[in-house]
Amino acid sequence: MLKVLIVEDDIFDYTHLKNIIDWNQEGFQISEQIKNVEAAKEKLFEQSFDILITDMKMPGQSGADLIQFVSDNFPELKTIALSGYKEFDYVKQSLKAGAEDYILKHELRQDNLRQVLAKIKKEINKRDQKEDSNIFEESFFMDQKEILVQNFVEKLIRGHFNNKNELKRQIQLLSLNFELKNIVITVGQFDNYKVLQEKYSESKLMNLKRSFINMVDEILRENGKSFAVLKDEKKFLFLFSFKDNSELKINNSIASALNRIKTALKNYLNITASFAVGNILKDPLKIGENYREILELLGDRFYQGKDMIIYQNQNNRVDNQQFNLDIKTEKALQKYIDQKDYSSLKLELESIFNKIYRIKPGLSVVKMTFISLINIVNSKIKDKNLKKEEIFKNTGNPYQKLEEFNTLKEFKIWIEEIYNNLIIELKNKNNYSDIINKTLLYMNKNYDKDITLSRAASEIGVSYSYLSRKFKEECGQGFSDYLNQLRIENAKQLIEAGDSNIKEIVNQVGFNNYNYFFKVFKDSEGMTPSEYERKSQK
Known part of the structure; x- marks a missing residue:
C-alpha cells in the first residue's frame, strides 16, 4: 500500500x-x-x-x-x-x-x-521493480564482501597470518583501503546498547549498524588508509594505517576521526560509544597480540565512564594489587544493616567502591563483588521474611543486572538504592504497631507530595494527637523530622544519579521551599546540596 x-x-x-x-x-x-x-x-x-x-x-x-x-x-x-x-x-x-x-x-x-x-x-x-533488481545484485555482492572482510579481520586478530606477503595478498584481493605500515587498532563499543535493542527490531538494528560502519568508512578514508568492521553485537573495530611516520600527526588524525565519528553516532543513533586506541604498531604480525590488549583496555570504560576515548599509552591501571570483599567488610555491612543505620552503611559502600575505582580490578572480580553484595541483601530478605519486590523493585534477576551497567558509577547507584530499600523495609518490618507500619508505608509512597501528620492520620483513620504521640514513642522522633530525613535520603540518590538539577530535585522529593531544603540538607549531611553534588561526581 x-x-x-x-x-x-x-x-x-x-x-x-x-x-x-x-x-x-x-x-x-x-x-x-x-x-x-x-x-x-x-x-x-x-x-x-x-x-x-x-x-x-x-x-x-x-x-x-x-x-x-x-x-x-x-x-x-x-x-x-x-x-x-x-x-x-x-x-x-x-x-x-x-x-x-x-x-x-x-x-x-x-x-x-x-x-x-x-x-x-x-x-x-x-x-x-527496477530498483529491486539492482538492489538485489548490489546487496548480494556487498553481503559477500562484508563476510569476506569480517573473516579476514577475524584471522588477523587471532594471529592466523605468519608472513607479511600473505597479508598483502589478502588485502589486495579484498581491495581494502589499508597498508601494513604504522598500524593503530581501535576497538569501540556502543554505550547503552540495550536502549537500541528496545527501540529497534533485530533486522532494523543490524541495518543501522551497517549504515553506521559505511558512514565511518567515509570518514576514515580522509584519515590515512583505514577501514571499519562490525566485531560482534556491541563492538566494532577500526584499523588505521599511515604512510607518515610522525607520531604527532598520526595521533591528531586518529583523534580527529574519532571525534567526528562520536558526533555522527550521536546525531545518527542518538547514543554514545566508547573507544580504546592502541599504540602505533610497526609490525603487522603483532596485530593479534595488540588487539587482545586493546580489548582489555576497553574494559576501563567501566571505570572512566561512557562516551570516552581511552589511549593505551595513557592507561593508569594499578598493577599487582588484588581486590576482594573481605570478611571484616562483610561483617561491617551486616552490622549496619542490623542497626538500620543507612548513613554508616552508605559510607562503608562508598569505601568499597573507592577501593574498586583506585585498583580497577578486572570485570570478573567486580562481578564477584557484586554477587557478594547481592547475597548479603538476599540473606536478609530470607531471614527477615521481607518482600523481595519492594527491595529490588521488580528489576528481574538481580544477578544479571551487572550486564546492563556501562560504568562503575551506575553500578554504585543501583547497589546503594537496593541497600536503602532494604533498610526502609527493615524499618517497616520492625516491631511497630499496625498503625505506625501503615503510617510509614504511607510516607514512603507519598513523601514527594505535600503530606502532613494531619493528612496521614486521616488516611489511616486515627486522630492527629494519637498518631503524633504513637509515632514519637515507636520511631524515636517526630513525624516531620522522619519525613524530612526520608526526603533528604531520596534527594541524595537523585543528586548522585545526575539526571536533575538541585532546584528540580527540591520539588521532586516534596519540599516546597528551596531555602528550607537547603537548611535541612546541611543539618543532616554537614554540607550543602551543591557540595554533596560535587563530592558525588568525583
Whole structure:
C-alpha cells in the first residue's frame, strides 16, 4: 500500500479530499491533516511516504516551496499540486520544481483524481521493480564482501597470518583501503546498547549498524588508509594505517576521526560509544597480540565512564594489587544493616567502591563483588521474611543486572538504592504497631507530595494527637523530622544519579521551599546540596 502525505490548511478541503474516494480500496494510505510546510517537513523526516499532495497557498511557506524542498531532499517522492483558481502561478512553479501533476480544487472529482493517482502508482511500481533488481545484485555482492572482510579481520586478530606477503595478498584481493605500515587498532563499543535493542527490531538494528560502519568508512578514508568492521553485537573495530611516520600527526588524525565519528553516532543513533586506541604498531604480525590488549583496555570504560576515548599509552591501571570483599567488610555491612543505620552503611559502600575505582580490578572480580553484595541483601530478605519486590523493585534477576551497567558509577547507584530499600523495609518490618507500619508505608509512597501528620492520620483513620504521640514513642522522633530525613535520603540518590538539577530535585522529593531544603540538607549531611553534588561526581 502506497503512503500519501496530504498538506492542506483548510479542514473542509482536506475532508473533501479524504472522502472523495476509498483510498484503502485504491491501494493508498493517507496521513492525518498536515496544515503547513514546516509540519510537513518534520513529518517527512519522521516517516517515509510515496506521494505528496499539497495545497499551493498556505500560511507561511507555500506549496511550491515544499515541492522544491522535496525535490532537493526526497527526489523519489512523487508530488501532486492542489490549487485554486488564482494560484496557477504557484502551480507553474511547482511543475518546474518537479511536481508530477496538478489538480484544480474546483475540478476535483473521483475520475480525475483516480486517473492522476493511477499514473503515479504505475510509475512507482515500475521504478521499484527496477530498483529491486539492482538492489538485489548490489546487496548480494556487498553481503559477500562484508563476510569476506569480517573473516579476514577475524584471522588477523587471532594471529592466523605468519608472513607479511600473505597479508598483502589478502588485502589486495579484498581491495581494502589499508597498508601494513604504522598500524593503530581501535576497538569501540556502543554505550547503552540495550536502549537500541528496545527501540529497534533485530533486522532494523543490524541495518543501522551497517549504515553506521559505511558512514565511518567515509570518514576514515580522509584519515590515512583505514577501514571499519562490525566485531560482534556491541563492538566494532577500526584499523588505521599511515604512510607518515610522525607520531604527532598520526595521533591528531586518529583523534580527529574519532571525534567526528562520536558526533555522527550521536546525531545518527542518538547514543554514545566508547573507544580504546592502541599504540602505533610497526609490525603487522603483532596485530593479534595488540588487539587482545586493546580489548582489555576497553574494559576501563567501566571505570572512566561512557562516551570516552581511552589511549593505551595513557592507561593508569594499578598493577599487582588484588581486590576482594573481605570478611571484616562483610561483617561491617551486616552490622549496619542490623542497626538500620543507612548513613554508616552508605559510607562503608562508598569505601568499597573507592577501593574498586583506585585498583580497577578486572570485570570478573567486580562481578564477584557484586554477587557478594547481592547475597548479603538476599540473606536478609530470607531471614527477615521481607518482600523481595519492594527491595529490588521488580528489576528481574538481580544477578544479571551487572550486564546492563556501562560504568562503575551506575553500578554504585543501583547497589546503594537496593541497600536503602532494604533498610526502609527493615524499618517497616520492625516491631511497630499496625498503625505506625501503615503510617510509614504511607510516607514512603507519598513523601514527594505535600503530606502532613494531619493528612496521614486521616488516611489511616486515627486522630492527629494519637498518631503524633504513637509515632514519637515507636520511631524515636517526630513525624516531620522522619519525613524530612526520608526526603533528604531520596534527594541524595537523585543528586548522585545526575539526571536533575538541585532546584528540580527540591520539588521532586516534596519540599516546597528551596531555602528550607537547603537548611535541612546541611543539618543532616554537614554540607550543602551543591557540595554533596560535587563530592558525588568525583
